[in-house]
Amino acid sequence: MLIGVLGVLFTGTTFLIQNAHATTFTSIVANDPDDGDTIFSNDDTIIMSFASTNATGSGTMTDTEIKANFTSSNSDLFDTGGTYTGFWSSDSTTLTIYVNSTTGVTTTPVPDTTVINYDTSNGKLGESDNTELTGGAITLTGDFGIATSSSSSSDSSKNGSGCAGDCEEPTIGIDSHGKRQVSGGFSYNGYTVDVERYFTPYPLITADIGKTNVAEFKIYENTGVQNIRHFTFAFGMDKGDIISNSKAKIELDIDFDGTETVTVTDPENALDNIKVTTSKVSCMEHSTNECLKVSIQHMFRAPLDFNIVGTDVWDTKRSSWQNYYNHGIEVVGESLNPPKEYDGVNKGHIYHLTETSKTTAVDEFGDTWTFQYGTWSKDYIKKERIQDGQKMVFDRMHSEFGAYKKDNVDKAFGQLLELCPTCIEEFTDLEYAKSYDYAKASSNKLDRPDIKYKMIWEENKAQKIMNQIMDSKFHIKEAYFGNQ
Numbered sequence: 001m002l003i004g005v006l007g008v009l010f011t012g013t014t015f016l017i018q019n020a021h022a023t024t025f026t027s028i029v030a031n032d033p034d035d036g037d038t039i040f041s042n043d044d045t046i047i048m049s050f051a052s053t054n055a056t057g058s059g060t061m062t063d064t065e066i067k068a069n070f071t072s073s074n075s076d077l078f079d080t081g082g083t084y085t086g087f088w089s090s091d092s093t094t095l096t097i098y099v100n101s102t103t104g105v106t107t108t109p110v111p112d113t114t115v116i117n118y119d120t121s122n123g124k125l126g127e128s129d130n131t132e133l134t135g136g137a138i139t140l141t142g143d144f145g146i147a148t149s150s151s152s153s154s155d156s157s158k159n160g161s162g163c164a165g166d167c168e169e170p171t172i173g174i175d176s177h178g179k180r181q182v183s184g185g186f187s188y189n190g191y192t193v194d195v196e197r198y199f200t201p202y203p204l205i206t207a208d209i210g211k212t213n214v215a216e217f218k219i220y221e222n223t224g225v226q227n228i229r230h231f232t233f234a235f236g237m238d239k240g241d242i243i244s245n246s247k248a249k250i251e252l253d254i255d256f257d258g259t260e261t262v263t264v265t266d267p268e269n270a271l272d273n274i275k276v277t278t279s280k281v282s283c284m285e286h287s288t289n290e291c292l293k294v295s296i297q298h299m300f301r302a303p304l305d306f307n308i309v310g311t312d313v314w315d316t317k318r319s320s321w322q323n324y325y326n327h328g329i330e331v332v333g334e335s336l337n338p339p340k341e342y343d344g345v346n347k348g349h350i351y352h353l354t355e356t357s358k359t360t361a362v363d364e365f366g367d368t369w370t371f372q373y374g375t376w377s378k379d380y381i382k383k384e385r386i387q388d389g390q391k392m393v394f395d396r397m398h399s400e401f402g403a404y405k406k407d408n409v410d411k412a413f414g415q416l417l418e419l420c421p422t423c424i425e426e427f428t429d430l431e432y433a434k435s436y437d438y439a440k441a442s443s444n445k446l447d448r449p450d451i452k453y454k455m456i457w458e459e460n461k462a463q464k465i466m467n468q469i470m471d472s473k474f475h476i477k478e479a480y481f482g483n484q
Contacts, residue, residue, distance in 0.1 A: 061086030
């Protein structure tokens, strides 16, 4: 196996990177974004990371500039063969070199953990003042899709994504081996929690409508934060829901050149004033691992149906992981959105409804409606009894007969008290009621003479029959009926 060592050398004529400021390498990583093969080939990438900002101009490097500034020992990489294009990241700390063609590269590079150095005696990488790239030992990591079939098969079966090589998912807390990689991975309005592998218990936090909220996440990717490609923060999920069912999602996509794109899924217009920023931070105290910190500022315009929130993150190889947090976030307050309007049908008539809550509405006549089982239904209105006119004499069918009767009962009760004030008092002079216990009559029939006589008669009859059965000279018929 060839050991490819990527060195940075100064060659021939000096080509300077436009508006670049030289600094120290931190890593050089080889990668095959789609792992479509197991060799150095077209569309592979070489990612060079620097300790601080480099490019401030156009952000690109041509094939000529790349070949003038970089060479590789033990391979034809960046030699006369092959064509390349370089792109600086948005923060100008990472240079991604794309392999457009490998034609002419006869000795292909083979990534390894070899320590490589920058030749400070020849190399020049800088502005017109030729500020030199400082030296230092670095290690070439990654791969050009070089992976054994056994490891590819094993890793592919790990998550079904078909990835080859390293298929470890990014994490906000614990990795697939149960090791905690991130502390304080999720924070909402200052309340921070260590994220677990699957489900993370989270106390119910209230968020007021119309006020700014801040959610912060720290994401660890074992191949480097530059390989984190997507992050989703989803709100308003019920128990058993998945992130794709959320009606309020904020998604961040990061291209290979570091371009960040924010997508908001919000059909109910529940979110507003969204701002997403990223930065690099330490994953844990006293740890050298670097995490991508994603800060999401947002405001709620309306309450959500449910409270559970979730996150989804994946890397360059689309190895992904989801986490859910319950009890989650409850949005409280009056909605800032105008009430929703519907059309309802009742007994063949169309009514225009204005929503007063998620399950109630009122029509143009002031009658209320309820949303249940997916349908708006008009609430039952109790019919009032028709009022009869005034009469001198009330019969029982008159609408006011009940009130008339009650009024007369009250008058009669008052007159009774005037005539007999003590009539409604309790009678305290009555003696207590007495009771007697009578002996129970004998219910033993065996003590009755007629029963005793009948039992003796039946016993004698049974004995006689038994004797006749045992005597072979008699038949059972004769025992019952005698000689006829």
